[in-house]
Amino acid sequence: MIDVQYAVVLGVLLFGVGLFGALRSTNAVRILMCIELMLNAVNLNFVAFARMLPQGSAAGQVFAIFVMAVAAAEAAVGLAIILQVVRQRGVAHVDRINLLKG
């Protein structure tokens, strides 16, 4: 038996680790990976809290499926943007992407 609380705590910790990774790294691809991990943590929380709904309702899991769809779209567009930036600037470091800087 797994308490819902355990899963929620795991989700929070995973989100924190992903947040730390996303904030500390300068590589755009790595930041995107950490964002995916954070979305996964959110999914974990959705599924955990879905257990508290009345039996016969799968709303939490449906929400998690929507999050997956958005995550896939975000990864596709984000990677395409990074690819284009790498082609044009030769770097994937967010500190050095300063085209708009005056």
Added chain:
Amino acid sequence: MSILDRLVLFLPTLGFFVLGTVILVSAWMVGQVRRITHAAFFMVLAFTGVAGVFVLLGADFLAGSQVLVYVGAIAVMFLFAIMVSDLKELSGPAAGSGPGGSGSRAPEGDGEAAAARTAARAWVLLAGLVAVAFAGIVLAAVAKAGLPEVSVPAASGEPTTVLIGRELFTKFLVPFEVASVVLLAALVGAIVLAAREDKDRGLGEEADSGAGAAGRRNGGVTA
């Protein structure tokens, strides 16, 4: 026999803690490991662990789609993007790669490099502070909320696919359609963004090849 029964009851909890450790460690490694390819594989490990937790939480369909979508599609897309953009900087700790690299190869520190290293360390500290503060606040909220003791049945037996399908196509029909439009827009946008524009080819030729690709894609979809 009673010990065996207790062991069987205890097994999901044990599995949960093992999976949680695997998830957290590999998620940590995604941010720390030097090579970006290794980070991608650690990400795969974390995703697989989350799929296992989904199984333990009784969400079997979601676990399957987690493996299919995240491990099968997103992680492979990341690996392709890393390998297509063949940058040395992407796969190694290049000099001056900032906080993640920590590889300033110049020990005879001129002041600039030293200052950059100090700034990077301060940045890492700040990031850690933000993450710890976030986790602390949310954990405090969770502890204060006092979640009811809803224990998850170890094996509910029946698949959740029917339930999800019914809700997806009745209550959540409009969001479902919107999600499909979002995916289509992302697909088109990614293709447009990632398309390589060749300098030495004419515009007309490029348009032609684009139309050909679109036609082929359409053909593949309808076939």
